[in-house]
Amino acid sequence: DTEVTQTPKHLVMGMTNKKSLKCEQHMGHRAMYWYKQKAKKPPELMFVYSYEKLSINESVPSRFSPECPNSSLLNLHLHALQPEDSALYLCASGRQGTLNTEAFFGQGTRLTVV
Amino acid sequence: GQQLNQSPQSMFIQEGEDVSMNCTSSSIFNTWLWYKQDPGEGPVLLIALYKAGELTSNGRLTAQFGITRKDSFLNISASIPSDVGIYFCAGADSNYQLIWGAGTKLIIKP
Numbered sequence: 001d002t003e004v005t006q007t008p009k010h011l012v013m014g015m016t017n018k019k020s021l022k023c024e025q026h027m028g029h030r031a032m033y034w035y036k037q038k039a040k041k042p043p044e045l046m047f048v049y050s051y052e053k054l055s056i057n058e059s060v061p062s063r064f065s066p067e068c069p070n071s072s073l074l075n076l077h078l079h080a081l082q083p084e085d086s087a088l089y090l091c092a093s094g095r096q097g098t099l100n101t102e103a104f105f106g107q108g109t110r111l112t113v114v
Numbered sequence: 115g116q117q118l119n120q121s122p123q124s125m126f127i128q129e130g131e132d133v134s135m136n137c138t139s140s141s142i143f144n145t146w147l148w149y150k151q152d153p154g155e156g157p158v159l160l161i162a163l164y165k166a167g168e169l170t171s172n173g174r175l176t177a178q179f180g181i182t183r184k185d186s187f188l189n190i191s192a193s194i195p196s197d198v199g200i201y202f203c204a205g206a207d208s209n210y211q212l213i214w215g216a217g218t219k220l221i222i223k224p
Contacts, residue, residue: 004156042202042214043157090156102147103212105156 006106023091120215143205
């Protein structure tokens with residue numbers, strides 16, 4: 001199994017809603033990442049988890065809350081988002097334990113905030 | 115901060131043509147990665163390069179890690195319709211943070 005699986009594929013949420021994005025990998029990778037990608041732009045790093053501990057937070061607003069329940073799972077909890085948060089949210093995993101190289105991406109969650 | 119200059123921004127090509135794109139930086143990188151992204155999908159890793167001067171192939175794709183460690187190129191030979199998409203380079207710096215290029219959009223002429 002060489003996949004990173006993200007659910008849901010699409011999500012529409014209101015600005016007062018609470019929702020969660022989920023990510024799972026079974027490649028034995030100990031680094032997992034959340035990226036945000038706007039149209040026609042490269043991915044922007046949000047968070048890095050290394051050995052289930054948050055190692056990098058790229059100054060992401062607190063309305064985004066990551067969680068890593070175990071080495072295979074990564075969640076992104078969303079609350080009180082703004083329309084400008086609409087984007088493709090990508091999860092990735094990597095072989096490096098603490099560092100951000102050679103990331104393998106899921107297919108993403110297309111998020112629309114209304 | 116560090117930046118990668120990826121060119122060209124877009125390319126119109128005929129099926130069967132060879133394609134070349136490159137990334138340059140003012141800083142040294144330890145790793146170069148090339149990704150392809152289709153619409154609505156996540157980036158897919160095509161080739162990873164770890165040593166200066168390294169030349170690596172993956173089917174019709176060939177990429178090289180520049181000898182100065184400040185550039186990399188990706189070549190696609192005999193392009194086919196499924197090659198369309200956006201190609202991103204990404205370099206890992208001494209802190210192993212990934213710096214991304216802006217992408218090269220490949221379009222097949224009808």
